[in-house]
Amino acid sequence: MTTERQPPTASYGVLDRTAASTSEAEAVEQIRELGYAVVDAGYSPDDIARVAQEFDRVRAAYVGIHGEALLKRAGEFDTIRAMLIQGSEIFVDLALNSTLMSLLKRLIGGKFILNQQNGIVNPPQQGYSQSAWHRDLPYQHFVTTTPLAINALYCIDDFTVDNGATFVLPASHKSAAFPSSAYVSRNAVQVAAKAGSFIVLDCMMFHAGGFNTTSVPRRAVNHMFNIPYFKQQINIPLNMDGERLSPEARDVLGFNYIEPRAVADYLGQRAARK
Numbered sequence: 001m002t003t004e005r006q007p008p009t010a011s012y013g014v015l016d017r018t019a020a021s022t023s024e025a026e027a028v029e030q031i032r033e034l035g036y037a038v039v040d041a042g043y044s045p046d047d048i049a050r051v052a053q054e055f056d057r058v059r060a061a062y063v064g065i066h067g068e069a070l071l072k073r074a075g076e077f078d079t080i081r082a083m084l085i086q087g088s089e090i091f092v093d094l095a096l097n098s099t100l101m102s103l104l105k106r107l108i109g110g111k112f113i114l115n116q117q118n119g120i121v122n123p124p125q126q127g128y129s130q131s132a133w134h135r136d137l138p139y140q141h142f143v144t145t146t147p148l149a150i151n152a153l154y155c156i157d158d159f160t161v162d163n164g165a166t167f168v169l170p171a172s173h174k175s176a177a178f179p180s181s182a183y184v185s186r187n188a189v190q191v192a193a194k195a196g197s198f199i200v201l202d203c204m205m206f207h208a209g210g211f212n213t214t215s216v217p218r219r220a221v222n223h224m225f226n227i228p229y230f231k232q233q234i235n236i237p238l239n240m241d242g243e244r245l246s247p248e249a250r251d252v253l254g255f256n257y258i259e260p261r262a263v264a265d266y267l268g269q270r271a272a273r274k
């Protein structure tokens with residue numbers, strides 16, 4: 001039955017239709033078309049709380065190591081770089097989340113690697129490093145027929161209108177240029193999501209953190225996965241013991257894509273694969 005509040009379900013003249021019979025297929029369709037979707041990471045309330053606790057512990061240790069003064073001078077006080085190499089297995093597991101891996105395999109044709117995993121803190125009542133519109137392949141103005149890179153922003157806290165949930169410009173991964181101010185104000189959408197969700201984005205879709213009007217920080221862990229032709233932001237294999245990882249984990253974390261130092265190394269690697 002068609003009601004006033006719901007879109008019609010009947011159609012005519014439609015010969016070609018995308019089939020999306022699972023929530024994963026629906027997310028894939030929406031990311032391809034609009035550039036974003038919210039996906040449940042599949043964690044229990046206890047898991048969600050443990051990740052949040054570890055986030056705060058790792059952040060405190062990170063600030064202790066690098067120092068508040070340097071982080072502020074570098075414009076990095078709201079960011080924790082490469083969380084998975086800061087001594088907490090939870091962030092290795094988060095980067096390899098099975099729901100996410102399955103989605104990525106459908107979105108990025110062929111192999112992909114983790115380019116970066118960054119903790120993000122949107123502090124209360126002030127701007128922060130991510131509050132300006134950007135792509136996550138910044139300074140790039142082109143479109144592709146299939147994603148080269150996908151972001152997965154894990155929500156440590158509920159993302160709400162009040163705490164500055166991420167703004168997106170739907171379908172902006174399909175146009176090279178950043179749109180006009182009028183277009184942005186008419187078409188930007190703020191994405192509310194529950195703690196324990198991933199907001200998955202085509203990395204070429206313009207997005208920005210909103211202003212946090214509450215009195216508590218909004219925390220997230222951003223991941224970027226890309227085809228293996230782009231180098232990692234920080235070399236993960238150099239900073240991690242790969243021996244204990246599964247072959248799939250090694251692949252996703254970039255162990256199989258370290259550039260050979262010489263032709264002989266390249267040939268040796270190829271021969272070992274045969």
Ligand SMILES: O=C(O)CCC(=O)C(=O)O
Pocket residue numbers: 120122130136153164165166167207208209210220222
């Ligand atoms: O904090 C947010 O909502 C957005 C984060 C972001 O834009 C990014 O990490 O690239």
